[in-house]
Amino acid sequence: MHPFLITVTFLLASLVPFGAGAATAETVEVQDPYIDLHSGPGRGFPVTQVVERGASVVLLRQRTDWVKVRTDRDREGWVNRKQLERTLTPDGAEVRLPGPAPDARVAHRWEVGVGAGDFDGADTVAVTGSYALTESLFVRADVSQLLGEYSTGWLGTAGIGHIFMPEWRVSPFVSIGGGVVYVEPNATLVQTSDRTNSTAYAGAGLRGFLSDRFLLQAEYRQFVIFMDTNDNEVISEWTVGFTHFF
Amino acid sequence: MDRRLHAFLLNAAILVGAPAAPLAAHAQDAVGAPAETPQVVEPRVARREVKAPAIDAENFEAGLFIGTISIEDFGSSLLYGGRFAYHFTEDVFAEATIGSAKAGTTSYEDLSGSAQLLTDGERQYTYYDLAVGWNALPGEVFFGGRRAMPSAVYLTLGVGSTNFGGDDHFTVTPGAGFRLLVTDWLAAHLDARDQFFNSDLLGKDKLTQNLQISFSLTAFF
Numbered sequence A: 001m002h003p004f005l006i007t008v009t010f011l012l013a014s015l016v017p018f019g020a021g022a023a024t025a026e027t028v029e030v031q032d033p034y035i036d037l038h039s040g041p042g043r044g045f046p047v048t049q050v051v052e053r054g055a056s057v058v059l060l061r062q063r064t065d066w067v068k069v070r071t072d073r074d075r076e077g078w079v080n081r082k083q084l085e086r087t088l089t090p091d092g093a094e095v096r097l098p099g100p101a102p103d104a105r106v107a108h109r110w111e112v113g114v115g116a117g118d119f120d121g122a123d124t125v126a127v128t129g130s131y132a133l134t135e136s137l138f139v140r141a142d143v144s145q146l147l148g149e150y151s152t153g154w155l156g157t158a159g160i161g162h163i164f165m166p167e168w169r170v171s172p173f174v175s176i177g178g179g180v181v182y183v184e185p186n187a188t189l190v191q192t193s194d195r196t197n198s199t200a201y202a203g204a205g206l207r208g209f210l211s212d213r214f215l216l217q218a219e220y221r222q223f224v225i226f227m228d229t230n231d232n233e234v235i236s237e238w239t240v241g242f243t244h245f246f
Numbered sequence B: 001m002d003r004r005l006h007a008f009l010l011n012a013a014i015l016v017g018a019p020a021a022p023l024a025a026h027a028q029d030a031v032g033a034p035a036e037t038p039q040v041v042e043p044r045v046a047r048r049e050v051k052a053p054a055i056d057a058e059n060f061e062a063g064l065f066i067g068t069i070s071i072e073d074f075g076s077s078l079l080y081g082g083r084f085a086y087h088f089t090e091d092v093f094a095e096a097t098i099g100s101a102k103a104g105t106t107s108y109e110d111l112s113g114s115a116q117l118l119t120d121g122e123r124q125y126t127y128y129d130l131a132v133g134w135n136a137l138p139g140e141v142f143f144g145g146r147r148a149m150p151s152a153v154y155l156t157l158g159v160g161s162t163n164f165g166g167d168d169h170f171t172v173t174p175g176a177g178f179r180l181l182v183t184d185w186l187a188a189h190l191d192a193r194d195q196f197f198n199s200d201l202l203g204k205d206k207l208t209q210n211l212q213i214s215f216s217l218t219a220f221f
Helices: A003-020 B003-016 B018-031 B107-112
Strands: A026-029 A034-038 A047-052 A056-063 A066-071 A076-080 A110-119 A122-132 A137-147 A151-163 A170-185 A195-209 A214-226 A233-245 B060-070 B076-087 B092-102 B124-143 B147-164 B167-181 B186-199 B206-220
Touching (some): A034 A066, A047 A066, A056 A076, A110 A137, A110 A214, A122 A151, A122 A233, A122 B147, A122 B167, A137 A170, A137 B167, A151 A195, B060 B092, B060 B186, B076 B206, B092 B147, B124 B167, B147 B186
Antiparallel strands (some): A034 A076, A066 A076, A110 A233, A122 A137, A137 A151, A151 A170, A170 A195, A195 A214, A214 A233, B060 B076, B060 B206, B076 B092, B092 B124, B124 B147, B147 B167, B186 B206
16 A cells, blocks of 8 residues: 555544544633624624623633633524633633733743745755743754755754844844754766765844744754765755744 | 830841840730731732633644646646644644645657656655645635535645655645535635646756645544
């Protein structure tokens, strides 16, 4: 069986359990003056019901910022998370629905991003991840596929970085690290052998917040590729990417 | 005893050290001053328990698609693959796609009869794509007078790599699609995408466009 078919079959099989739907539900008491029930999970969907403070609703499922609820009259609708922030369970506990904290821009821990760029003339597709140690210090790991005219390959790096003004809307940052680069010449060219080299980099960039969940990043990194011969190679890379933080 | 004298005595006790402590205590006892500073305001902090609700947050979406792709110079072929998405907000999502097709033959190969430009393995067209999507036109679709289903027309822009003709090609993929939520967790999609990449398979390096149309079923979880 073709490996691709196996992957697809596996994906198909893994879909089956999701059909079970919302297995759990939670009853809460409304604390806002009223909540609006929309016909769908989005701000544009019409409001079909209003539930007052003190009434109880059953939380069924959450999709992004919207929660599907059932009223005690058995009507269902989608409520924005913000209107349910102060609801209480019957035993008086506060309900905290998952979503970005008010200070998410500065206080988040994780970032995951996708980007594209240029590595010494080759196009790159990059996936990045980082973890914040403090507000301005972070560790990061990146994997890029290098797609050049004459060769293709992979670049994997890990590093540490510093954000100068984490509270600013647009902030510069720097990072240093090391990794491995693998390069394979294209099939249509005269054969030269594949090679794997270790590398180290230093880079600087700019990041700007788009919202409480996203930021845009542009970065320049300079790599030193440690060759088997005595001449090390110096290579420039730039990347532009879209990052989600949480 | 006024407060200043009280404070002075306490300071003195600390300065003189441990041996003087009983003396200070005695002095306080003598005037009937309380051993502790009186609490003027009693804090009434009612600490509430905070808990996460026991409901599913269903922001992931995974599914399969089937369709047709027109591989430039190589005719149209059956396309199939899988897609995996994460919905950040009601507007924005990220999506990873893998797909595969088997390219046909060029007109040149058909006319010449025997010439083969690619081996069987090189005809395999596989790609991955990492995209950001925007639900540009959300709405509802009505079936008769009783049933309404949430829907959205969305735009995507992705980057990725296509393996075709024995080489990997940097690929940019703009696309547009329509999503219909049949139930709260099951969605049907119609998608049109165009995969752009540079190819020198037929001698000259050129930008190829590979249009695809697909239907997919996905589940939210």
